[in-house]
Amino acid sequence: MISTIIDRLLLSIPVLLGVLLFGFLLLQLVPGDPARVVAGPSAAPDVVEALRVQMGLDQPILVQFWAYMERMFTGDLGRSMISNKEVTAELAAAIGPTVELMLACMIWSIPLGIAMGTMAAVKRGSIVDRAIMAISVAGVSLPIFFVGLLAVQYLGVLWLNLPFIGRGGPLWSYDGLRHMILPALSLGAILVGPVARMTRSSVLEVLKLDHVRTARAKGLSERSVILRHGLRNALIPVVTLIGLQAGYLLGGAVVTETIFSWPGIGRLVVGAILSSDFTVAQGAILVFALGFIAINLIVDVLYSLLDPRVRK
Amino acid sequence: MTAKASSPAVDPDAPLLEVKDLKVHFHTETGVFRAVDGVSFSVRRGATLGIVGESGCGKSVTSLGIMRLIAQPPGRYAGGEVKFEGRDILKISEREMRGLRGGRMGMIFQEPMTSLNPVYTIGDQIIESLRAHGVADRKAARKRAIEMLDLVKLPSPETRVDDFPHQLSGGQRQRAMIALALVNDPELLIADEPTTALDVTVQAQILSLMRDLRERTGAAIVLITHDLGVVAETCDDVVVMYAGQVVEKAPVAELFSGPQHPYTLGLMAAVPRLDAQTDRLETIPGSVPPPYLQLPGCRFASRCPLATDHCRAAPPPLREIGPGRSVACWRAPIEEIAA
Numbered sequence: 126m127i128s129t130i131i132d133r134l135l136l137s138i139p140v141l142l143g144v145l146l147f148g149f150l151l152l153q154l155v156p157g158d159p160a161r162v163v164a165g166p167s168a169a170p171d172v173v174e175a176l177r178v179q180m181g182l183d184q185p186i187l188v189q190f191w192a193y194m195e196r197m198f199t200g201d202l203g204r205s206m207i208s209n210k211e212v213t214a215e216l217a218a219a220i221g222p223t224v225e226l227m228l229a230c231m232i233w234s235i236p237l238g239i240a241m242g243t244m245a246a247v248k249r250g251s252i253v254d255r256a257i258m259a260i261s262v263a264g265v266s267l268p269i270f271f272v273g274l275l276a277v278q279y280l281g282v283l284w285l286n287l288p289f290i291g292r293g294g295p296l297w298s299y300d301g302l303r304h305m306i307l308p309a310l311s312l313g314a315i316l317v318g319p320v321a322r323m324t325r326s327s328v329l330e331v332l333k334l335d336h337v338r339t340a341r342a343k344g345l346s347e348r349s350v351i352l353r354h355g356l357r358n359a360l361i362p363v364v365t366l367i368g369l370q371a372g373y374l375l376g377g378a379v380v381t382e383t384i385f386s387w388p389g390i391g392r393l394v395v396g397a398i399l400s401s402d403f404t405v406a407q408g409a410i411l412v413f414a415l416g417f418i419a420i421n422l423i424v425d426v427l428y429s430l431l432d433p434r435v436r437k
Numbered sequence: 438m439t440a441k442a443s444s445p446a447v448d449p450d451a452p453l454l455e456v457k458d459l460k461v462h463f464h465t466e467t468g469v470f471r472a473v474d475g476v477s478f479s480v481r482r483g484a485t486l487g488i489v490g491e492s493g494c495g496k497s498v499t500s501l502g503i504m505r506l507i508a509q510p511p512g513r514y515a516g517g518e519v520k521f522e523g524r525d526i527l528k529i530s531e532r533e534m535r536g537l538r539g540g541r542m543g544m545i546f547q548e549p550m551t552s553l554n555p556v557y558t559i560g561d562q563i564i565e566s567l568r569a570h571g572v573a574d575r576k577a578a579r580k581r582a583i584e585m586l587d588l589v590k591l592p593s594p595e596t597r598v599d600d601f602p603h604q605l606s607g608g609q610r611q612r613a614m615i616a617l618a619l620v621n622d623p624e625l626l627i628a629d630e631p632t633t634a635l636d637v638t639v640q641a642q643i644l645s646l647m648r649d650l651r652e653r654t655g656a657a658i659v660l661i662t663h664d665l666g667v668v669a670e671t672c673d674d675v676v677v678m679y680a681g682q683v684v685e686k687a688p689v690a691e692l693f694s695g696p697q698h699p700y701t702l703g704l705m706a707a708v709p710r711l712d713a714q715t716d717r718l719e720t721i722p723g724s725v726p727p728p729y730l731q732l733p734g735c736r737f738a739s740r741c742p743l744a745t746d747h748c749r750a751a752p753p754p755l756r757e758i759g760p761g762r763s764v765a766c767w768r769a770p771i772e773e774i775a776a
């Protein structure tokens with residue numbers, strides 16, 4: 126178990142380096158001059174020039190890269206080009222809401238997807254199966270912004286009067302919980318479908334296996350056969366799928382946070398890009414990369430918990 | 438659960454299992470597949486019945502049919518009875534049937550590599566069966582599981598009980614399977630080719646283990662195999678199946694001393710013999726007619742050296758030709774065909 130984690134951490138080093146390089150190149154490639162952004166549109170050319178020297182932008186690119194890596198490794202992500210706040214402080218404030226949103230979305234959508242998929246597999250070919258699969262396909266094909274807007278329109282405005290702007294307070298407060306509902310619903314909606322479909326096909330696959338016949342021959346109830354010997358084994362590929370969906374989910378978080386003005390990393394990055402705040406954008410991308418690595422690490426740990434054959 | 442106590446006082450000479458005219462059909466795209474088409478046999482208490490026949494003749498379907506484990510659809514019980522201790526278990530409720538499965542009827546499968554669930558320890562899988570059959574105490578169940586693993590001669594059972602299937606060899610897994618099947622003291626053990634997937638030395642060990650366990654537990658065994666050598670060593674009675682039907686039934690000694698059906702003769706010729714001078718395996722020429730073909734006559738006629746027009750026109754009934762002996766052949770009894 127520990128060795129699995131260490132293996133994975135070592136494997137993520139090259140990924141991290143790649144992300145750092147990408148973040149650096151991003152700054153080089155985007156149109157617009159960082160010094161000009163910091164100085165403001167009305168600043169005189171010599172002020173901009175002085176700033177450029179101060180920011181090290183006149184140095185050769187390799188020197189700049191080295192300085193950048195040094196800063197990154199000491200945890201110095203620089204200051205926002207717009208607000209002049211520490212980027213780390215901005216990220217720290219935004220990370221909590223994003224983690225909350227992700228957890229709130231997964232906590233309902235993954236169990237629901239698994240339950241729907243299992244149900245569909247057990248009732249294969251029936252009306253129930255077809256209805257569940259139709260819902261999943263709809264969930265997979267509707268873009269998240271559309272689902273979000275529908276949620277705002279119907280649950281927020283017309284039917285339930287649920288709040289749809291901002292976070293409304295800490296998660297454990299009543300108001301915070303109410304504010305969480307619509308964003309978590311919209312983001313989770315993109316996960317239910319893939320999880321349900323994967324669970325269905327995986328359960329169907331497992332139920333054909335010999336050990337399921339053994340379970341029946343032991344005299345277990347059909348319920349135990351399906352849950353303990355079908356679903357339990359079928360979860361292994363489902364967990365893998367959830368890991369693969371992590372990137373999709375992070376992307377979805379950006380859209381969701383923007384729709385619901387959720388004060389997380391996603392909204393931060395969109396705002397930063399729109400205002401050419403490159404340092405903040407860079408920091409946020411780094412956080413996303415770390416998040417992606419973390420999710421996959423959790424998936425690997427879960428995977429080895431679920432499958433004794435990969436345990437060492 | 439309290440099945441043993443509540444079973445009616447039955448005549449001890451009555452057969453433990455009586456299969457009468459069992460028909461199991463599969464509904465497939467190509468038509469109705471009569472995998473088991475009117476099979477009858479019975480098993481005495483404590484006795485071992487062998488079922489032999491070529492691949493695809495319906496042995497596994499028969500054994501799953503007895504356990505009522507045929508998936509429906511595509512399968513269907515198209516007729517017949519399976520009487521266990523005098524009761525037709527095709528008619529009892531699913532709940533009652535579950536009490537029998539893994540309880541008084543145990544089953545071992547052909548594929549030890551895949552027949553155990555890879556995500557649970559073998560101990561947990563045995564304990565699960567005990568708990569499904571009324572052993573409430575986990576500690577007691579675990580102790581019993583270790584005893585069973587010891588009984589099937591798995592080395593160091595106290596630690597092996599916590600092993601996962603992938604940590605055991607094929608032979609060890611089959612031992613664990615046998616422990617699992619026997620843990621609730623079944624009266625009937627159905628073993629569907631328990632040694633086919635194992636290598637020869639392990640095969641011999643598993644068979645001797647099964648003979649040993651039969652002595653110790655008194656369980657009747659239905660041993661399915663396509664190996665006549667195994668039958669000769671292990672069984673009391675033999676049923677020979679061909680294309681979903683029984684073609685010959687006999688006590689083991691009589692079958693080997695005087696086979697009555699040309700198909701049985703062919704099977705015997707196909708057994709490789711250590712003392713034989715040739716290194717070529719005799720096989721029966723031709724192939725099994727597809728079971729969805731409704732032939733008017735004997736299904737073996739197209740491959741039979743003795744077939745007559747009558748054989749091709751009318752199906753031979755299974756008729757009794759001696760105590761415990763029956764054969765489905767118009768030409769039987771055959772005296773001198775070996776020549």
Ligand SMILES: Nc1ncnc2c1ncn2[C@@H]1O[C@H](COP(=O)(O)OP(=O)(O)OP(=O)(O)O)[C@@H](O)[C@H]1O
Nearest residue numbers: 463465470472491492493494495496497498499511
């Ligand atoms: N689920 C199923 N659907 C359709 N046909 C089936 C099904 N199960 C078995 N059959 C058919 O029934 C026939 C008998 O199969 P069975 O498994 O009983 O053979 P067998 O005698 O056990 O052979 P082997 O020695 O290879 O194990 C086969 O021709 C097989 O194709």
Ligand SMILES: [Mg+2]
Nearest residue numbers: 496497547629
């Ligand atoms: Mg078989």
